[in-house]
Amino acid sequence: MAKRIHQLFVFILLINMSLIANQLCLRQQAKVKSIIRGHYKNAFSQSKGALITSKLLNGFLGGDNGSCLRDTIYTLSAYTYSQIGYSINLGLFQKQEINTLKIWLWDGDNRYYNIKIFIILDGQETQIFNNLAKSILTLTFPSQIVSGFRILNVAGNTYNQFLHIIKFEGFYKLS
Numbered sequence: 001m002a003k004r005i006h007q008l009f010v011f012i013l014l015i016n017m018s019l020i021a022n023q024l025c026l027r028q029q030a031k032v033k034s035i036i037r038g039h040y041k042n043a044f045s046q047s048k049g050a051l052i053t054s055k056l057l058n059g060f061l062g063g064d065n066g067s068c069l070r071d072t073i074y075t076l077s078a079y080t081y082s083q084i085g086y087s088i089n090l091g092l093f094q095k096q097e098i099n100t101l102k103i104w105l106w107d108g109d110n111r112y113y114n115i116k117i118f119i120i121l122d123g124q125e126t127q128i129f130n131n132l133a134k135s136i137l138t139l140t141f142p143s144q145i146v147s148g149f150r151i152l153n154v155a156g157n158t159y160n161q162f163l164h165i166i167k168f169e170g171f172y173k174l175s
Contacts, residue, residue: 036145037172038096044149044170045071049093053148058082061164068165076108079166082153090168091148095121099143100173103151106164107135113163114155120148130154143172 034040044050046069052058060066062078069090070078082088105113117129117139128141149170153163 033097036097038098040172040174042169042171043092043096043098044069044090044168047071051091051093052080052088053091054082054087054089054150057086058088068168070167074104074167076106076166079106079164081162081164083163084153084156084161087150087152088163088165088168089120089148089150090170091120092146095145095147096170097143097172098146098170099141100171101137101139101141101149102167102169102171103133103137103139103165104167105133105135105137106166109159110134111157111159113153113157115163116152116154118150118152119144119146120150121146125150140173146170 038048042048046067050069052067052069059081060079061081062075065072065078066080068080068088080088101117103117112132112134115129115131115133116127118125118127119141121144129137129139149168151163151165151168153161156162157164
């Protein structure tokens with residue numbers, strides 16, 4: 001009888017140790033995912049090292065404050081812009097897993113923009129949007145590792161030939 005109790009005790013101990021080890025592994029896995037996903041915060045900000053890699057082909061109303069990656073308060077009087085046929089390319093300091101984009105387009109009136117949006121990873125592009133957009137455009141797509149995005153000004157907007165981006169954000173959103 002004592003031998004049977006001892007075997008049962010050892011069995012319960014092994015199960016508990018297995019559960020503890022599994023919990024530690026899951027906790028570590030969650031920590032790694034959080035890092036890869038930028039701690040679920042906007043990866044495209046100046047403070048995190050994101051860059052407008054097409055800056056020589058783009059314009060910035062408001063000078064240094066015209067970056068669509070700025071961390072300060074949003075304003076309609078400062079934005080990044082490009083002409084028809086040109087793109088605004090945004091790059092990350094390091095690759096991250098992202099599934100959501102939020103783009104605030106200049107919306108001081110009722111204009112629509114004709115744009116295409118591409119995910120960039122290791123020099124390869126994947127198109128995720130080809131349509132008209134206005135005001136705040138929020139896109140969700142399957143989770144993937146990205147090194148940047150490209151927003152192509154296909155045909156300007158309903159008032160002029162420019163694409164105006166006030167703020168660009170990319171992050172991993174838990175569903």
